[in-house]
Amino acid sequence: MKYICLGYIAPNKFESLSETDRNAIVDECLSYDDELRANGNFAGGDALQPPQTATTLRWVNGKVSITDGPYAETKEQIGGILILEARDLNHAIQIMSKHPGVKAGPFEIRPAADLSEMMRESEARRGGKA
Amino acid sequence: MPGNEIAIEEVRERLETIYHAESGRILATLIRLLNGDFDRAEDAMQDAFAAALEKWPRDGVPENARAWLVTTGRNKAIDALRRRARFDAAQEKIAQELEAGEREEQAADKEHVGLEDDSLRLIFTCCHPALAQEARVALTLREVCGLKTEEIARAFLSATPALAQRIVRAKAKIRDARIPYQVPAAEELPERLATVLQVVYLVFNEGYYASSGASLTRADLSGEAIRLGRLLLELLPEPEVMGLLALMLLQESRRAARSTEEGEMILLEDQDRALWDRAKIAEGIGLVERALVSRRFGPYSLQAAIAAVHAEAPDAAATDWPQIVALYSALLEMEPSPVVELNRAVAVAMFDGPAAGLSLIDAILARGELADYHWVHSVRADLYRRLGKVAEARAAYGKALALTQQEPERRFLEKRLRELEEI
Numbered sequence: 001m002k003y004i005c006l007g008y009i010a011p012n013k014f015e016s017l018s019e020t021d022r023n024a025i026v027d028e029c030l031s032y033d034d035e036l037r038a039n040g041n042f043a044g045g046d047a048l049q050p051p052q053t054a055t056t057l058r059w060v061n062g063k064v065s066i067t068d069g070p071y072a073e074t075k076e077q078i079g080g081i082l083i084l085e086a087r088d089l090n091h092a093i094q095i096m097s098k099h100p101g102v103k104a105g106p107f108e109i110r111p112a113a114d115l116s117e118m119m120r121e122s123e124a125r126r127g128g129k130a
Numbered sequence: 131m132p133g134n135e136i137a138i139e140e141v142r143e144r145l146e147t148i149y150h151a152e153s154g155r156i157l158a159t160l161i162r163l164l165n166g167d168f169d170r171a172e173d174a175m176q177d178a179f180a181a182a183l184e185k186w187p188r189d190g191v192p193e194n195a196r197a198w199l200v201t202t203g204r205n206k207a208i209d210a211l212r213r214r215a216r217f218d219a220a221q222e223k224i225a226q227e228l229e230a231g232e233r234e235e236q237a238a239d240k241e242h243v244g245l246e247d248d249s250l251r252l253i254f255t256c257c258h259p260a261l262a263q264e265a266r267v268a269l270t271l272r273e274v275c276g277l278k279t280e281e282i283a284r285a286f287l288s289a290t291p292a293l294a295q296r297i298v299r300a301k302a303k304i305r306d307a308r309i310p311y312q313v314p315a316a317e318e319l320p321e322r323l324a325t326v327l328q329v330v331y332l333v334f335n336e337g338y339y340a341s342s343g344a345s346l347t348r349a350d351l352s353g354e355a356i357r358l359g360r361l362l363l364e365l366l367p368e369p370e371v372m373g374l375l376a377l378m379l380l381q382e383s384r385r386a387a388r389s390t391e392e393g394e395m396i397l398l399e400d401q402d403r404a405l406w407d408r409a410k411i412a413e414g415i416g417l418v419e420r421a422l423v424s425r426r427f428g429p430y431s432l433q434a435a436i437a438a439v440h441a442e443a444p445d446a447a448a449t450d451w452p453q454i455v456a457l458y459s460a461l462l463e464m465e466p467s468p469v470v471e472l473n474r475a476v477a478v479a480m481f482d483g484p485a486a487g488l489s490l491i492d493a494i495l496a497r498g499e500l501a502d503y504h505w506v507h508s509v510r511a512d513l514y515r516r517l518g519k520v521a522e523a524r525a526a527y528g529k530a531l532a533l534t535q536q537e538p539e540r541r542f543l544e545k546r547l548r549e550l551e552e553i
Contacts, residue, residue, distance in 0.1 A: 089309045090309070
């Protein structure tokens with residue numbers, strides 16, 4: 001059985017921590033992810049860039065309408081996630097506009113964050129044990 | 131070139147002219163050459179203009195000033211990366227990529243090919259639907275029109291830091307969400323163009339209808355919108371681009387007639403038509419006709435056609451009102467809207483009588499629409515006034531007055547109310 005786990009966080013919470021606290025959390029999380037990977041439990045996942053980078057597609061009057069910002073209504077609930085590989089935002093919009101799911105409910109498109117630098121630093125702090 | 135020295139003042143003037151006419155195009159090309167990095171391109175352009183001010187008085191103004199500024203800007207950007215590369219190896223890699231891009235381009239020898247596309251790329255990126263609408267307007271005025279952040283803030287009566295923040299966020303989103311620097315594909319073009327036209331028309335209306343603040347700057351906004359419209363038409367001669375430019379020109383042609391020297395508003399029917407700008411009208415009508423024969427026109431072309439019918443009439447009474455009603459009906463079919471319905475009702479009243487107009491307007495209100503729109507009450511008041519129903523007219527003017535936020539309109543309504551008192 002596959003489970004999709006969605007992590008929530010208050011905007012700026014991470015940025016408001018001291019560097020020491022922030023590093024402690026990063027290191028804990030990444031080493032636990034390594035553990036999951038080692039046990040074959042980590043089937044994929046990505047961090048998200050902040051909500052300001054989001055774009056939302058809605059089905060309005062028989063057409064896809066593109067708007068700035070994250071999807072913030074509470075009426076609908078998350079129904080699934082799709083990890084999309086696309087060249088750029090236009091390509092992502094193009095592909096997801098054709099997805100029949102957009103007729104049922106909006107899609108929020110959020111770019112994945114590149115954590116490779118953060119991971120390298122964390123590995124160095126954890127003594128390269130990964 | 132010895133003996134060919136030019137006074138620095140003369141160069142400064144030339145550069146100001148070039149900046150006004152070409153900064154959008156130069157920046158558009160630099161953004162492409164610098165891999166879509168808006169901030170790096172802006173710095174590069176500033177550096178290029180500074181270098182011109184230093185070198186041109188000595189070396190003379192180059193034959194192709196725009197190309198000189200683009201090349202210089204790119205080289206300055208690469209130099210800046212190289213300087214930082216001493217501390218950060220990643221910068222050297224970017225510098226090498228940019229230089230490789232330059233060689234490719236020279237190999238292909240396309241001095242001008244693609245330059246027009248650069249301006250379009252810039253316009254479509256600034257007006258991307260994934261950016262907030264206010265951000266699209268601010269970004270377009272800054273990057274495409276070359277206005278300073280303070281100038282935009284003044285024109286929109288916002289604080290400069292807030293507007294600067296909006297521009298910074300928009301640029302961050304372009305970078306972080308990877309909005310590509312490109313002209314949309316053919317199948318996306320109509321909808322993406324609609325977003326661009328909306329931005330241009332918003333800028334125009336801000337300059338045309340806004341009543342508070344420094345009126346001069348605001349007229350400049352309408353001028354910028356028309357300049358944008360002309361640029362867009364040159365780059366992308368689509369019927370709706372013609373339609374929007376025509377609409378703006380035809381509205382702008384009435385500027386001198388639409389208010390008194392004291393800033394009092396004058397309704398279309400009462401305007402001194404001798405004050406209308408005939409050159410703008412002729413250009414506008416020519417564009418509408420081109421748009422309409424294409425048979426691929428949209429709502430802007432229809433609105434321009436309505437404005438053209440007004441422009442051709444010697445006075446309000448001699449206006450071809452049935453034609454205007456027919457155009458409004460076509461517009462309604464294309465884009466149902468209670469405001470357009472209201473305008474159609476006003477036109478109906480002009481040849482079918484005030485009572486016919488009133489019953490159409492009351493039908494809109496009965497549906498629960500436009501009740502808070504001041505203009506609806508102002509129109510009803512006027513129709514009642516023409517019917518001689520003074521009490522109803524007074525009540526409707528009162529409602530309009532309570533709802534309007536525009537100073538000249540408030541003065542106009544108060545004047546009408548006073549006139550009714552005298553009956």
